[in-house]
Every structure is written in structure tokens, then in C-alpha cells.
Amino acid sequence: MGSRMRRSTTLLYLLLPVIIFALSGRMSAEEQKAKAAAAGTGDYVGSEVCTSCHDAEGKHFQATVMGKAFAHPKNDMEKLGCEGCHGPGKAHVEAGGGKDTIPVRFTSDSKNTVEEKNNACLSCHSTGNRMFWHGSPHESRNLACVDCHVGHEPQTKKLSSDARFNQPLTDVNGTKLKEPELCLQCHQMRRAQLQRSSHMPYREGKVTCTSCHNPHGSPNPKQLIQTTVNENCLSCHTERRGPFLWEHPPVMESCLNCHEAHGTNNPQLLKVRMPRVCDTCHVTSRHPTTPTLLNSVRDFNRGCTNCHSSIHGSNHPSGDKFLR
């Protein structure tokens, strides 16, 4: 699409961050406050004061990943301990306790807005795979971090959940439920689709929602990890990537033109079974357009791909009809 124009556009986009950075200004008031607090001034009382009353929560927290990291803090925010998330505790201590005196609480009866709760988490966890959280579908629909993640409360697991759902091994355990059950609480339609006969190994615990999607937001369609649907699918199904001598353009543009990734009852995860998936696009002459009888060799078994088996693309000099 014009390599020179593309180079110029790329250069502009690469320079844009430099320009914005130069205009980004000084440290905000909130950041100054945090630094002051960490230096021992302000309304912060220290974690020892918190755990003098909240001993159980403190012990539980110490055993979590965050607790272990906070035990050896590497920045000013981590040194705040409990108050790094819950805010300064002086008012709470002076009042002798009480939920309303805690600046930030994360339970459902908290008076804090979703944004206030999330800001507590994002003060540390704003990068990595959360870089595109702002403006993401979950953020704009008012989903709080603690709607999915646990802080320091005991985790619970129902036996039925353990028996029904599997997920790949992970060292990330800070969610209220394991995948995919966590996501299926809202995405109910996917729960049904995962039960389809033609499926990727979700039920078997080899693939899960975050194998393809980033729930924290991504700049890509449908919060995919990769930039396009095809790059996502082809990260595992690399053999179909090409380039091929004979390309099949709708395959090249999007796997979802023909396939349904979450599961179907048609063979090979097709949205529409053979031969209709091909008939929908091909109105040429002879067999692509003549309706096929059930008994036809063009219908039973693999339908059109009984013969046109290189349907994703062919690298054979005689493969222009994807016969080989």
C-alpha cells in the first residue's frame, strides 16, 4: 500500500511518543503525597499498627505473593504496606476503627467507587499486560479489579467447580475463581459453547480464555493478545501461516470467516458445515453451484475438502484449485 507512505507514517507514529513525553509535565500532587507519606510524614500510621487489630488479615496477606513482595519492598509504595492499598490509616485509628473511616475498601459494601478501588491497584499494577487497561471494555463497563482478583481474604473452591472446570497450570493464583469459570460468570454464552462436540481443548484444561484474550485490555480487537484474529490463531496453528503460492484470501484475512473458535457442532469448528460454507461464496459453475445430494462425494465425509484439501493455501505449483 505504498512503502514510502508507510515509512513516513511509521516515522510519525514513532515520533509522536517523544513529542507527548516532552509535554508530559511535572509530578502530580498525588505522587508527591505518596513520596511524603513513605518518608514517614502525613496520615500514614504503618502496617504494624494495622495488624495490631487485624492480625488474621495480616497473616493471610503475608502468605500471598503481594505480602511476600511487600516483606522486601523495592519502592516507596510497597513500603506503605497495608496503607499502600487502603490509604492512610490515621483517621481510622483515631476513630477507634469503623468501616467508614478506612479510605479505600474493596468489598461490595464499600462506599468507594470502582475507579477509587481500581486506582489503588493501578498505582502499582499499571503496566505489563495492564498497560491498555484505561479505555478497555472491562474498564469502561465499571469492572473493578477485585471483581475478579482476591486481596487477602481466604479463597474458596466448590467441589463442583473443581470437577467441572480445568485450566492450564499457572503460577497466577490471585483470582476468585479459576478460569474459565471466572469469565463465564458474565460471558454465559461461552459456557454453552465450550460444551460443543467440535471444540479446542478448553474442557480438558489445555486452552483457556487467557490463552487468546487479555482481560486487562489490549489495543487489539476483542481484547486479543495478538494484533489480529489470524495472528492469534496462527500463533499455535503455525503451519497455516504461509505465505503460500496459492492463497485463499478469506482464510488470509480472518479465520473467523469460516471457523468459530469457541466451539460448534460442525466438524473442524466450522460455523456452517460443508458444503454450504463454500457454497455461500462460490457461485461459479458446475459443482460449486449445483446443489449436492446428501449421497454425493462432494457432501459426505469432509465435503468439498475431500478433494480440495489444501483449503488454507497451497504451495504446490499445480495447487491452484487447492487440490494439493
Add this chain to the structure above:
Amino acid sequence: MKMTNKISLLTVLLVLCFSAGFAQESQKKEEGKQRDANTPSATQQPAAEVSGPAEDENFIEFGGRGFFGDVYGRPDLPFKQNLRTSKLNEYGDLRNNFLIRRARIYMDNVLGSRNYLLYQTQSSFYRDQSHLGTFGQYNRFKVQVRYDEISHIFTNTARTPYVQTSPGVWTMPLALRQALQNASSTGTVVQINNSLPSYIATQLVPYEQFIVPQLQRRAGTGLIRLYLKPDWTLSASFWREHESGTRPIGAIFNSSPSAAGSSEPGTVTNRQSPGTGVELPETIDYFNNLVKVMTEFDRHRWAAQVGYNGSFFEENVPSMTFDNPFATADVPVQIIAPGTSGCTGTTNCTISSVPAHGQRALYPSNQANYMSFATIFNFGKQTHVMGMVSPGWLHQNDRFLPYTANTAITGLTALPVASLNGKKQTLAMNWTAVTKLKFVELEGKYRHYDYNNNTQVLQLTPIEGDVIGANSTSTGQAAPSATDTNGRSNPGYNRRTLELSATGYWGKRSSAKAGWEGEWFDRSHRDVEHTFESTFFGNVDYSPSRDFLLRVSGRHQNRTPDEYQDEAASDPTTGADISCTSSSTVFTEEQRCHRRFDEAARILDRGDVLAQYDLRQWSFTGSFQTIQQDFNRSGGTNSPTPLNFVPGNTSPYYLYGALKDLSWIYSFDTSYAFSSAVSAFVEFTHEDYHKRMISRSRTPASGTQTILTCTGCDTPNNDWESTYHDKFDTYAAGLDFFLAKRFWISPYYSLSAGTGLVNSRALGNPGITSGANAFTLTGTSTPEDYPETTTRIHEGVMVFKYKLTKSLMPKFEYRFQQFDNRDYQTSAMTPYMGCIGAGSVSVQAPCVNVGATVAVKSPTANYPYFVVGDTAAARYLFLGADQPSYRAHVFTGTLEYRF
């Protein structure tokens, strides 16, 4: 004792010994944690097992498993299918054996170093095993190694006469091929069609060997992540996977999609036919390698990520060569003089060449390299600008195979190059700006994706199916036709999306959003060069209390191509484009009014509603979604007037292809806690999908004929309609009990039931039997309804778990699974589907003659509708792949040891 058992037992013993020492040191710590962990909290689920932080869990669950059942879906097959290789184990590895279901070992502060060590395993030492080992120090570094296996069984009803004698080389015994060659080339075509099917059915198929096409993926990953400074992270990983096995793939030794060859050798006797096809186990032997390197710098005001992602696919078997079952030597184009060998008339008879072997390319090795630059700038807490730029380079340069494996085909030009040197460049750019003004959030997003295909264009002379015919004078081999790959090797596209939206917030969780999105899609070498799609969307989230949430959202999309012109919808003589509204009477290769659904004009409307009510004891979630896609737009790039030939026969349509794609989905789930010890859940989802398409049966006009002078070659009187209707109902219900603070019981049942219907009918007037509008949708060209496909997966499970001590928890699980499958495309499959006679093709027993055409339905014992077979498959050998119904009872007894 099998090796797997030995390794498993040794692992368990090692873990037990290790844990004994570990447990003594941490006993007090564990008691404290358990006490604290069992303190009820507001978020605790009723009847659930409460645990401490998952990070501190150490356990091993081991025991034994047994299963039995039967595969009952194919009583017609002369063998009993093995339950272990059925769909029950499609992605798993259930065995009657000892197992380590899962284990987790965590050590903190290893040797006083503040480092931790974590090892997890699942389904250890089985074909679906996973292992994950992590060593690190929180906030400092992490080193991780991972090993995963995924198995995939495609079918256990397959049989084949082929043997793989070396990677990618599939052969049949020479004597068998000679016998088949004789049977398929002795006598007249009538005699061959009469005897060959029964010969294959009785002399070949019963002696084929069983195979289980399956894949095994084995992948190892190494990852290192360094938190070099509080604001600087570096990570690198390498993943290598070996994928090996076989899966079904089809191939034909002919340019014609009909492998019958019953039209050849025609009247000539004792000659071989080129029409042959086989379904083979495709040889899979891949290596996948993935290299990822990423560094991130975070300064609160801004952050930046730079990364590299390299994916390298190695194909170890780039091609497959396979014997032709019906030919033992390459045969050139056959020219038979009139009056010899049964050739009647006054001109030569011709038979296309016959190959002794076929050769097909498998997927070529390829590589993809991507760079990624991402950044975020924060202007205070309210304004954020995020960007990502990711260029990519894709390359493939495997050597070409020759045009044909048939040595009897001569006079071919050399390949212009030895390999493709295929090159593609991609460029993805995304920019997002978000700002919050008190109670309103404004957002702008721009996405840009370039897919440049810079692969060279080549001039080639393809030989399809290793077969070539005679020249137009019937005196010798035809000269191969040249074609270039312009538009075939180099299609590309560019996609730009701009989204603007505003969201207003009120209360703690309520909001309303409205926005607009525009997408510009430009393509090269496809039917539509420029498309614009405009979308209006909005949603409302209403949460008046912490217990209740109502979400309503909708979007309206309008896609408009600038112009729709298929290159193949052109005058075959002049090359001039023929549009849908053109008055030209030439017969075009593609129907001038056909529209591909991914490029066609379309209106898409989507609506979603979700209601959640979450009290302490009772929770309920209900949702509804509908997506309505309408391609049947009049005017614009479609026909301005209906294309219907017979008014009123169906609703008006303005294009050929997909007309409608509609879906409705209703869902609810609810759970109720009767007490802290008993809870129940119920889930239900109903899905309804409906699609409609229109096509036209066309046969090329001959000579100088036009669509007005031919006999029904391109008339709306031969239009036909097809609708597909899929319905799914998914149910689940269960209970969770926690009794006497020691005993967990959970029974549950789930059912996923789906049906699919494909109905087709002709739309024309069958009374018109001559002239340009002659109705031709008769006999084997009749559009007909396909039988309903049904798929049901039942699962009933009962799980018991008892807390013997705080470290020992025996567990027992009974799982019943039943898979019912009736699929007209696969439920009747056998290795030979040509054992059928119809019309002029009369076959011997045990093959069945069904009547005038194969459209005549004769019931069979197994498949209640009719004999499934095709005379056109007389020389096609399939694998007979199916996934029959089964039922299985699985008993698993394990001991969970926590330490």
C-alpha cells in the same frame, strides 16, 4: 510393572518423604494458617472448601482410575471400536491405571535466600501431562520451565490399505494394486462399474488395517524475568514444540472433482481410468519455535515496552507421495483409433493420462518476526494516551515440488523458480486516548493494520491431479495451459478503524456510553477495493444497589462497499467487467450478482441484555443476545430489483450468496445457599442460529452460445435456496454439601444438546424444460433437505471428599459420560462409499442398487434414512472416519495429601 506406573510411584514416594520433613518444620505455621483460613468471611462461598493463599498450598493428589463402557454408535461396522481411542479421549488420556492427578510443591525462603521454588504438575506422565517449575524471588526475578503435552485423537473407525514406508511415503502392496488395476480396467465401462464396487467391498476393505489418526503435541518452555530495577523489567522466553502424528486428508488423482471416471474410458474397453481419489493419514512432523524478548520501563508518568516475537515453523515432511490404488505404472494420454478397442465413430477416442503415484505438498516451513513498541503517557490520573506499533515480517521459501509426479506427461516447461521466496510485511498501529472529566470519560481509539503481500508473481503451467487430457484434435497430449499467480500469491489489505465514545458515570457502578466507529477496509486482488463501515453503539449499566446490575447494550453497523466487481465476472472474450446490472448476455465464469459475505454490503444489529442479582444467599444472572446480519440489501452494489424468477416463491432477494445470518441466545444461571453447608446451582442456555443463502446452478455455455441461447446454463429459473437452522440447549444443575465440617459431596448433571438442519429447495418453475430458462435441478442436481444432525453430551458426576485429617483427604469421583452423535456426513462413513448402483450403473452384491438416481432413499439398518454412497466414489478409497456415540463410566479414587 509399566514404566509409567514405576515413575508415578517413585514420584509419590519422593514427595511423601520430602513432605514429611517439610511438614515437621512448618507444622505450627500450618496450624495457624488453617485456623485463620477457616475464619468465615463475607466472600466465602457456601459449602466450599476454604483454604489459605494458593501460594502456600502444598499437596499431591494421587490414586487410581478405572473406566469402562462401550462405543455403540456404529453397529454396522464389523469390528468393536475401542472406548479408549474414542471421542472420550479426544483430548485426554484416561486409563485404567495409577495416576498422579495433580501436585504442588512450594518452598519459600530456600536456604534462607528469600528465593522460592514452586513445582506443579497435572496428569503426570500421561499423554496430557503438564509440568511447571518456577524458581525466583518476588519482585526480583523469576526463572520458569514448563512442559506440556496435548493429544488429539481424530477417529477410531479408520482403516486403510496404505502403509507408511518412510516419512510421507504411503504405499500399497504391489500385488493388491495389480489386482485393483485389473478389476478396474477389464471389460467395458458397464462391466467395470458392475463388478468393481463389489470387488473392492469384498476383496479390499475387509483386509485393510486399522489405524487411529492422532496428533501429539509436546512443548517445552523456558522463561526468565528480571525485575532489574523497580521501574525496569526484562523478560525472555523460548518455546519449542514437536507436533507429530497423522490426521485425515483427501486427495484425488484427477482434475475432475468427480473421481468416478465412469465417463472414461467411455466406449473403449480394457483401459484404465484416470478418475481416482484416496483419503490418507496426513503425515505430521512439525517443530514450532517461539522466541520472545521484552523489556519494560515504568515511570508512573509514562511507561514503554519494547519486544520481539519470533515464530519459526519447521516442516520436517514437506510432501506426501502415495500410490495410485488402481495403477501400477504411469500411463500417458491414450489415443485410440476408431474401430479399435471399442472406439466407435469416425474420430479418435481419448483417455486422459493415468499416474501411478500422487504427490501433494504439505505445509511449508515458514517464519514470522514481529517487533512491538508500546507506550503509555499519564497526564495526571485522568488522562492517558496509549500507543502500540508492531511491524512484522513473514517469509516462506520451501522448494517447489514438480508440476506432476506422472512421468508419462511430457513437454512441461521448467519451473520459473525453485521456490516461492514468499514475503509479507504487516504493520499494526494502535493509539488510544482516554480522559475523565469529573463524571464523563471521553475516549478516542485509532487502529491501523497493513497486510502487504509482496510475494512475487509467477507464470506456471499447473497439472491438476497428476492428470492431463488430449488436445482438441484428439491426436496427442494437450499442451498445458499457462496461468500466472497474480491475485493468487499476492492479495493484501489495509484496515483502519476510528472509534470515538463518551461514557457518563453516576452512582458507584452505573454508567451510560455512546459512541461511533468507522472502519475503512481496502483490499487488493479481491472483489471489493474499498469498503466503509459505520457503527453506532451504546450501552447502559444500571446498578441502583450493590446487589443488582442491569446491562443493556446495542450496536448498529452499516457496511458499504464502494463497488463490487469479481474479476471472474467478466466477458470471456474481451475481458470487460460484467456488473450485476449489465445487460450483457455472455456467460461469465462467476455469476455477476454473487456477493461474498465478508465483502458484501451488510447491516448488522446486535443487542445484549444482562441482569445480575447477587444477594448473600441467592444469585441470579440472566442474559439475552441477538445478532442480526442482513446482506440482502437492494441497490448499491447489489441488484436494485429482485432476482426472483417466480414471484412469491420466496421473499425477494437481490444477490447470490449469504442473505441472512441471525442468532438469538437466552441464558440464565442461579445459585442458592440453603445454609452454609448446602448450596445448589442451575444453569440453562438456549441458542438459535438461522442462516439463509441463495445460489444458482450454472453450467458453462458451449461454443458461441450466450445465456439466452443455451439451455438453462445461467437462468434464475435454476436458483435454489438453502437455510441452516442450528439449535442448542445446554443445561446444568448440581448441589454442593459440606457436612459435619469434614465431608464434601457434590453431585451434578449437565447436558449439551444440539440439532442442525440444512434445508434446500429449488425456486424455479420445473415446468419449463427447454430454452434459455430450462429447469435443470432434477435427478442428482435436486436441492434436498439433509437429515437433522444431533449431538448430545450428557455428564453426570458424583464427587465425595472426606477430611480424614487436615493433611489427608481421600476423594472419590464417579463420572458418567454419554455422547450421542448422528451426523449424516460421518455416521455412515466406511472406507468404501462407492458400493452403490443407480440409474445406468448396476452393481453386484453386496453393493446395493437404489433406483433411478442416488437421490432415491433406501433405508438401512444403521442409518435410518438411506444408503449413503455415490457412484462417483467408485474409485475413491476413504478412511471411514467417524466419531461414534459412546457411553463411559469413570471411577477415580485419590488421596489428597496436604503438607
